[in-house]
Amino acid sequence: MSHVNIQDYEKAAQALLEPAYWDYYAGGSDDEITLRANRAIFDHIRLRPRILKDVTTCDTTTTALGTPLPMPIIVAPTACHNLAHPEGECETVRGVSQAGTIMTASSVSSRSLEEIAEAASTPLWFQLYIYQDRSITINLLERARQTGYRAIVLTVDVPRLGNRERDLRNNFKRLDSANFVVNDVTQLRRSLTWKDITWLRSLTPLPLLIKGILTAEDAIIALEHGVDGIIVSNHGGRQLDGAISGLEALPEIVEAVAGRCEIYVDGGIRRGTDVLKALALGARAVLVGRPILWGLTVKGQDGVNHILELLKSELELAMALCGCPTLNDITPSLVKL
Structure with missing residues (x-):
């Protein structure tokens, strides 16, 4: 079967994965209102293309925290890649390395952060939670620094795990992470506050991004x-069903930040x-996030690379059709909300 877009990979991955594994990857919380909204908002927004621009070439290159990238597309942290491929995140990062962009390794990965780094030939970020036992967090930070990760991505929207009913119906138990001797989500620090951000900031020289705002x-x-960031x-x-999508939240956050740090978005x-x-x-x-898992399921590292190349080529075409030869030409006037 020829996979010409991400939807093709999604259908193929669902056919290949065990149903409980598919539900773990694909599912959301409660009634999955927010899960659906993440996709629906993109369908709702319309484009206002400009014409008669010289789009002989369209340049998708950019930087993220100073790291040059061939495209403004980064791999999000997702857990348990071994459900999709025996080599887990090591196979994923090989595909991301082919595409040349950043991979964000999850702290609840099925391969250790050191193994992922060894398999990588592309820049890495490390996604972190703060744990009740602070020594766990300190250890992970130091390991990430020593192994060459370029930034820490702190996930802050899990004071408790969301009510993921597909997993409950399947009696699905997530496999232990390779980064821990014992992996128990109850060890996440429920009392996480802004004071913990100050503490974390003091522990590492690496750039710090907060994920979940x-x-x-x-x-x-x-x-x-x-x-x-x-x-x-x-x-x-x-997590919270009924929460707004990242894309809906983006404009107010961009306005409030006013260029004082870099802003990224995920979801759908x-x-x-x-x-x-x-x-x-x-x-x-x-x-x-999820499309990377679908590519991994279907074709391993080649599938991961193809997912990223599809997005890059589609972006380049969209830029041409909208009259945007560079990313700087992409402005708010291009969209109608």
Whole structure:
């Protein structure tokens, strides 16, 4: 079968994965309202293309925290890649390395952060939670620094795990992470506050991004605590059902931050036109999660690379058709909300 878009990969991956594994990857919380909204908002927003521009070439290159990238597309942190491929995240990062963009390794990965780094020939970010036992967090930070990860992505929207009913019906138990002797989500620090951000900031020289902000109010507080970037995210619709989508939250956060740190967004991105819309609303780049897992399931590293290349080529075409030869030409006037 020829896979010409991400939807083709999604259908193929569902046919290949065990049903419980598919539900773990694909599912959201409660009634999955937010999960669906993440996709629906992109369908709702329309483009206002400009004509008679010289789009002989369209340049998709950019930077993220100073790292040059061939496209404004980064791989989001997702857990348990071994459900999709025996080599897990090591196979994923080989595909991401082919595409040349950043991979964000999850702290609950099925391969250790050291193994992922060894398999990589592309820049890496490390996604972190703060744990009740602070020594766990300190250890992970130091391991990430020593292994060459370029930034820390702190996920802050999981004081408790969302009510993921597909997993409950399947009696699905997530496999232990390779980064821990014992992996227990009850060890996540429920009392996480802004004071913990100050503490974390003091522990590492690496750039710090906060993932899980959905309001301008919290974005301003994050700036006051010295973050280097904000990832506007609702955790792929897996936490608070009924929360707004990242794309809906993006404009107010961009306005509040006013260029004082880099802003990224995730959730529901399936087409190059989706990337274009996110950039028009102020994102520096987007993060893509589930489609990477689908590519991994279907074709291993080649599937991962193809997912990223599809998005890049679709973005380049969308830029040409919208009269945008560079990413700087993508402005809010391009979209109609």
